[in-house]
Amino acid sequence: MIVSRPTPQSVHSDQPDTTPANPPQPTVPTRRAGEEELAQGQHRLDPALRMSVQRPAPGVVVVSMNGDIDLAAAPRVTELIRQRLTAAALRTLIVDLSMVSFIDTTGAELLLKAQRRADQRGIDMHVVPGQGCVPRLLDLTGINASLTCHDSVSTALAHAHHQ
Incomplete structure (x- = not known):
């Protein structure tokens, strides 16, 4: 013999249902520290390219770069060198x-x-590739043969x- 017992949801009553008819709301995760910047398109680890210009002697300019040289930085680099x-x-x-710290084919x-x-324009251009990724890219692409490279800015x- 099977006996069916009513559950609280299946109990019928003559009184109207007073429970709110709101469907369950999905939970929205709260943002952790740093995610606000990521949501606004910024990077947590700031790989932005920093550039500086020095004039150590008349007619000589040193453009130093620190960071990533990629497609995003290309317009700034191009304009500064131009x-x-x-x-x-x-x-x-x-x-x-x-x-x-990073350079691509751009x-x-x-x-x-x-x-x-x-x-x-008859200007001598010298490149100081350093020891990281830049000399590797220049070697792999063969571009180092087209550039005058030095070990340091002082060199x-x-x-x-002397020119």
Whole structure:
């Protein structure tokens, strides 16, 4: 014999149901520290490219870069180098990449274009690739044969002073 017992939900009553008819709401996870920046398109580890310009001697400019040179940074790098190469009194441009943490083929292309523009204007361009990823990319692509590379900024400056 099967006996069926009523459950609290199946009990019928003549009184109207007073329970709210709101469907269950999904839980929304709260943001952890740092996620607000990510939601706004910023990076938690700031790989932004920092650039500085120094003029150690008349007619000599050193452009130093620290960070990532990629497609996102390309317009800034291109504009900065273009501005330096169009300066009337510029004799030598030194591009210091020793603190670059990442470079892709966009960065390699920028170096080649800068070298061509420097050659057209009669400006000596020297590159300091450093020890990290930059010399590896230059070697793999064969671009190092088209550039004048030095071990340090001081070596590039000494070479610039002798010309």
